[in-house]
Amino acid sequence: xxxxxxxxxxxxxxxxxxxxxxxxxxxxxxxxxxxxxxxxxxxxxxxxxxxxxxxxxxxxxxxxxxxxxxxxxxxxxxxxxxxxxxxxxxxxxxxxxxxxxxxxxxxxxxxxxxxxxxxxxxxxxxxxxxxxxxxxxxxxxxxxxxxxxxxxxxxxxxxxxxxxxxxxxxxxxxxxxxxxxxxxxxxxxxxxxxxxxxxxxxxxxxxxxxxxxxxxxxxxxxxxxxxxxxxxxxxxxxxxxxxxxxxxxxxxxxxxxxxxxxxxxxxxxxxxxxxxxxxxxxxxxxxxxxxxxxxxxxxxxxxxxxxxxxxxxxxxxxxxxxxxxxxxxxxxxxxxxxxxxxxxxxxxxxxxxxxxxxxxxxxxxxxxxxxxxxxxxxxxxxxxxxxxxxxxxxxxxxxxxxxxxxxxxxxxxxxxxxxxxxxxxxxxxxxxxxxxxxxxxxxxxxxxxxxxxxxxxxxxxxxxxxxxxxxxxxxxxxxxxxxxxxxxxxxxxxxxxxxxxx
Amino acid sequence: xxxxxxxxxxxxxxxxxxxxxxxxxxxxxxxxxxxxxxxxxxxxxxxxxxxxxxxxxxxxxxxxxxxxxxxxxxxxxxxxxxxxxxxxxxxxxxxxxxxxxxxxxxxxxxxxxxxxxxxxxxxxxxxxxxxxxxxxxxxxxxxxxxxxxxxxxxxx
Numbered sequence: 001x002x003x004x005x006x007x008x009x010x011x012x013x014x015x016x017x018x019x020x021x022x023x024x025x026x027x028x029x030x031x032x033x034x035x036x037x038x039x040x041x042x043x044x045x046x047x048x049x050x051x052x053x054x055x056x057x058x059x060x061x062x063x064x065x066x067x068x069x070x071x072x073x074x075x076x077x078x079x080x081x082x083x084x085x086x087x088x089x090x091x092x093x094x095x096x097x098x099x100x101x102x103x104x105x106x107x108x109x110x111x112x113x114x115x116x117x118x119x120x121x122x123x124x125x126x127x128x129x130x131x132x133x134x135x136x137x138x139x140x141x142x143x144x145x146x147x148x149x150x151x152x153x154x155x156x157x158x159x160x161x162x163x164x165x166x167x168x169x170x171x172x173x174x175x176x177x178x179x180x181x182x183x184x185x186x187x188x189x190x191x192x193x194x195x196x197x198x199x200x201x202x203x204x205x206x207x208x209x210x211x212x213x214x215x216x217x218x219x220x221x222x223x224x225x226x227x228x229x230x231x232x233x234x235x236x237x238x239x240x241x242x243x244x245x246x247x248x249x250x251x252x253x254x255x256x257x258x259x260x261x262x263x264x265x266x267x268x269x270x271x272x273x274x275x276x277x278x279x280x281x282x283x284x285x286x287x288x289x290x291x292x293x294x295x296x297x298x299x300x301x302x303x304x305x306x307x308x309x310x311x312x313x314x315x316x317x318x319x320x321x322x323x324x325x326x327x328x329x330x331x332x333x334x335x336x337x338x339x340x341x342x343x344x345x346x347x348x349x350x351x352x353x354x355x356x357x358x359x360x361x362x363x364x365x366x367x368x369x370x371x372x373x374x375x376x377x378x379x380x381x382x383x384x385x386x387x388x389x390x391x392x393x394x395x396x397x398x399x400x401x402x403x404x405x406x407x408x409x410x411x412x413x414x415x416x417x418x419x420x421x422x423x424x425x426x427x428x429x430x431x432x433x434x435x436x437x438x439x440x441x442x443x444x445x446x447x448x449x450x451x452x453x454x455x456x457x458x459x460x461x462x463x464x465x466x467x468x469x470x471x472x473x474x475x476x477x478x479x480x481x482x483x484x485x486x487x488x489x490x491x492x493x494x495x496x497x498x499x500x501x502x
Numbered sequence: 503x504x505x506x507x508x509x510x511x512x513x514x515x516x517x518x519x520x521x522x523x524x525x526x527x528x529x530x531x532x533x534x535x536x537x538x539x540x541x542x543x544x545x546x547x548x549x550x551x552x553x554x555x556x557x558x559x560x561x562x563x564x565x566x567x568x569x570x571x572x573x574x575x576x577x578x579x580x581x582x583x584x585x586x587x588x589x590x591x592x593x594x595x596x597x598x599x600x601x602x603x604x605x606x607x608x609x610x611x612x613x614x615x616x617x618x619x620x621x622x623x624x625x626x627x628x629x630x631x632x633x634x635x636x637x638x639x640x641x642x643x644x645x646x647x648x649x650x651x652x653x654x655x656x657x658x
Contacts, residue, residue, distance in 0.1 A: 054645050167559065171514055171552040178521065178545050185538035188531045192538060193524060216588070223584040223619070224575040391619035392626075395612045396633045398588065402595055402608075403637055407647040412596045419592045430573065431505055449541045456536050 034074025124314025176441020216422025272328025603652020
C-alpha cells in the first residue's frame with residue numbers, strides 16, 4: 001500500500017520552511033513547558049491547539065507531535081535535579097534519576113534519558129509506519145457495527161486504564177458524552193439541552209473546555225499552593241553523552257523491552273506515555289538481576305521507562321489514525337484538531353490522502369531527531385529554566401488561555417466556557433475523578449452517537465445485528481469481557497467470603 | 503474541596519434523571535424508529551447507575567461528619583484571595599475588555615495577579631504590559647484574531 005509517489009509527496013510536505021520552523025519552535029516550547037514542574041505535556045498541547053487552527057494540517061500535526069515528544073523528555077530534567085517530575089510520564093523513575101544526580105551522575109542520568117527517549121520515539125515511529133497502513137487496509141471492511149464496538153472498546157479501555165476509581169472514570173466519561181450531545185442534533189436537527197440559549201445551539205466547543213480542564217485548573221492549583229517554590233542551586237553540567245553508549249551495551253535487553261512495552265501500551269486506546277513508563281519500570285524491576293537497586297539511583301529502570309514513554313507516544317497514533325479512536329489524552333486532542341482541519345481520521349484517509357498520513361509519520365522522525373540537539377541545550381540551561389519565576393509565568397499562561405479560548409470562535413462565550421470547565425476540572429481532580437475520559441467523551445461523543453444511531457436504525461431493534469458480523473462479534477465479546485471481568489471477580493470474592501462465614 | 507461520594511452520587515443521579523426527562527421531550531422523526539432522545543437517555547441511565555453506585559460506596563465508608571470538606575488552603579485568607587482572583591480576572595476580562603480594549607484590560611489583570619503572588623508592583627506592571635502587547639501583536643496582528651480594540655485607543 002506504500003506508494004512511492006505518496007511518500008515523495010509527503011517528504012515535499014514536510015520539507016517546507018514553515019513546517020521546519022514550526023517544529024523547531026514547538027520543540028523549544030515543549031522543552032520549556034516540560035522542564036517546568038506543574039506544567040504537563042497535555043497542558044502544552046492545550047495551549048498550542050488554538051494556534052493550530054490557523055495552520056495547514058501537516059504543520060498543525062507536526063507541532064503537536066513535537067511538543068508532546070519534547071515535553072515528555074524534558075519532564076526528566078526537574079526529576080533529576082529537584083526530584084519533582086516535570087510531567088507525570090517521568091514520575092516512575094524520578095527517584096532513580098535524583099539519586100544518580102546526588103551521587104554526581106547527573107550527566108549520565110540526563111544523557112541516558114535524552115538518548116533513549118529519542119530512540120524510543122524513533123522505534124515507535126517505525127512501528128507506526130509499518131503497522132498503521134496494514135491495519136487501515138483491514139479496517140476498510142468495517143461497517144457501523146464494528147465502529148460502534150471499536151469506539152465503545154476504546155472508551156472502555158480509557159475507563160479501565162485509569163488508576164483511580166472505576167465508577168468515577170465511567171461517570172467522567174458519561175459527563176463528557178453528555179456535554180457532546182448539547183446543541184443541534186446531527187440526525188434530526190432538533191436543539192438538545194440548549195435551554196433556549198443561541199450560543200449553545202452550536203454545541204460546546206471542545207477546545208475552550210479542554211483549555212479550562214487542563215490549563216485553568218493548573219493555574220488555580222498554583223494560586224492556592226501554600227508551600228513556597230523551590231530554589232535551585234546553579235550547577236555546571238558536563239558532557240552528557242559520556243557513558244550513554246556503554247549503558248546501552250550493558251542494558252540492551254532493557255532497551256528492547258522498554259520499547260516493546262511502550263509500543264504495546266501505546267496502541268491500547270486510552271493508555272499513553274504515563275502508564276507505559278510505570279509498567280515498563282515495573283517490568284524492568286521484575287526482570288532485572290539486581291532489583292534491590294531500583295529507586296536508589298539505578299540506571300536500568302531509567303533506560304527502560306524513558307524508552308517506553310516516548311515509544312508509546314508514536315504508537316498511540318495507530319488507533320488514532322486508523323480508527324479515529326485516540327490512544328491517550330493528547331491524541332484525543334489531535335482527533336479534534338484533525339476534524340477541524342476537515343481531515344477525518346479513519347481508514348479512508350489512508351486511501352484518499354496517503355501523502356498526508358505519511359507526512360504525519362515523518363514528523364515523528366523529525367521531532368525525535370530535532371529533540372537531540374535542542375534537548376542537549378535544555379539540559380545545559382537547566383538551572384536557568386528551573387529558575388523562571390512561576391509567579392510571573394502563571395498569570396501569563398492565564399492570559400494565553402483567555403486569548404486561545406476566544407480565538408476558536410471569536411466570541412466571549414468561549415472564554416466563559418473555559419472558566420466553567422476550569423472550575424469543574426479543578427473540582428473533579430480534587431475528588432479523584434479522572435479528566436481524560438471526559439475529554440475523550442467530548443471529542444468522540446458525536447461519532448459514537450452517529451454510529452450507534454445508524455447501527456440501531458439498520459438493525460431495526462434487533463440486538464443480534466450488532467454481533468452478526470464476525471469482527472463485530474469479536475469486538476463485542478472483548479468489550480463485554482473487559483466489563484465483565486471485574487464484576488465476576490467481585491462476585492467470586494463475595495461468594496468465597498460467604499462460604500468462609502457459612 | 504472534597505465532596506462526600508454519597509452527595510456527588512446524589513447529584514449524578516439527579517442529573518441522570520434530568521437527562522431522561524429532558525430527552526423524553528424530543529420528537530421522533532416520522533418514519534424512523536428512534537429519535538434524538540435515544541442516546542441521551544442511554545447516557546442518563548448510565549449516569550443514574552453511577553450515581554447509585556457512588557451513593558452506596560459512600561455509605562459503606564460511613565457517614566461523615568460533614569458532606570463537604572474544604573481543602574486546607576481555604577483556611578489561609580491570602581490563598582482564598584488568590585484563588586478567587588482567577589475567576590474574577592476572567593469575568594472582568596469578559597465584562598471590561600470590549601470597552602477598555604485588550605492591552606489595557608490584560609495589563610491590569612496580569613499585574614494584579616502578579617502582585618497577589620508577592621511580586622513587586624513596578625516589575626509586575628512592566629512584565630504584564632510587555633506580555634499583553636506581545637500577545638496583541640501575535641494574535642491580533644499576525645493571526646488576525648479580532649481581540650477587543652476598546653474605545654479609548656482603538657487598535658491597542
